[in-house]
Amino acid sequence: MNRLDIQKRAQIIGLLVEGNSLRAASRLADVSINTVTKLLVDVGMAAMSYQDEHLRNLPCKRIQVDEIWAFVGAKQANASPEQKAQGWGDIWTWTAICADTKIIPCWLVGPRNLEAAKYFLEDLSLRLKDRVQLTSDGWGGYKQAVDRAFGEEIDYAQLVKVYASVVTGGPSRYSPPPCVGAEKHAVIGRPVKRDVSTSYIERSNLTMRMNMRRFTRLTNAFSKKVENHAHAVSLHFMYYNFGRIHKSLRVTPAMAAGVADHVWSLEEIAALA
Secondary structure, eight states: OTTSOHHHHHHHHHHHHTTOOHHHHHHHHTOOHHHHHHHHHHHHHHHHHHHHHHSOSBOOSEEEEEEEEEEESSOGGGOOHHHHHTTOEEEEEEEEEETTTOOOOOEEEEOSSHHHHHHHHHHHHTTBSSOOEEEEOSOTTHHHHHHHHHTTSSEEEEEEEEEOOOOOSGGGTTSOOOEEEEEEEEEESOOOGGGOOOHHHHHHHHHHHHHOGGGOTTSSOOBSSHHHHHHHHHHHHHIIIIISOOTTTSSOHHHHTTSOSSOOOHHHHHHTO
């Protein structure tokens, strides 16, 4: 990889952030799969470090949080105890988005449990300049995690969706049951009811599934190592926050949040490593 020039590294990164698998990027860039993997690791680690340092003191007012499911190696039910000890099984990515600037201030790759929720939300609380309104879904651990991270210094509400009866088999096998309604519940502070929404974070999760091949359902492109899964997520958010112009904002989320003053090129992202 050290012999690759910056243009070739930028080309590979561009292929990865636009939804190609490691092997597809290897074929299209005419380099070995090991070269692509090493570049992903190096740039993913650098992207995580850079964003951890610079995504601070953010001027967000409305935050939405959610989790998105994937798996490493095998689905939880199919992984052996030995494989689970190596990190195989279900993996969740906790994400947050600012409803105004569309920046992703932080994320966490890990299990879906209370400890992960606490760690994720405490990290989020350290990155915000002012009091915010926070919206999550109705998952039970959020209330305790939000209270621990923010105390009373937040306006927090849950959007609890109501689904129709589950139909097994047939065309609905790989789709959730239809949503037939949603209930807004104030939990802490005085959240503004019209701003209680998870639409932006759910759309962000769709972007993740479209732009990271390892998140695509019903394929064999899933992650084989949890570390590489985390590096791919870091690279995705580096490109999303700094290198991709948001259609409605006409600038990148980092520019909208005052973290960057220009659109980052793929060469700049490659140079982080």
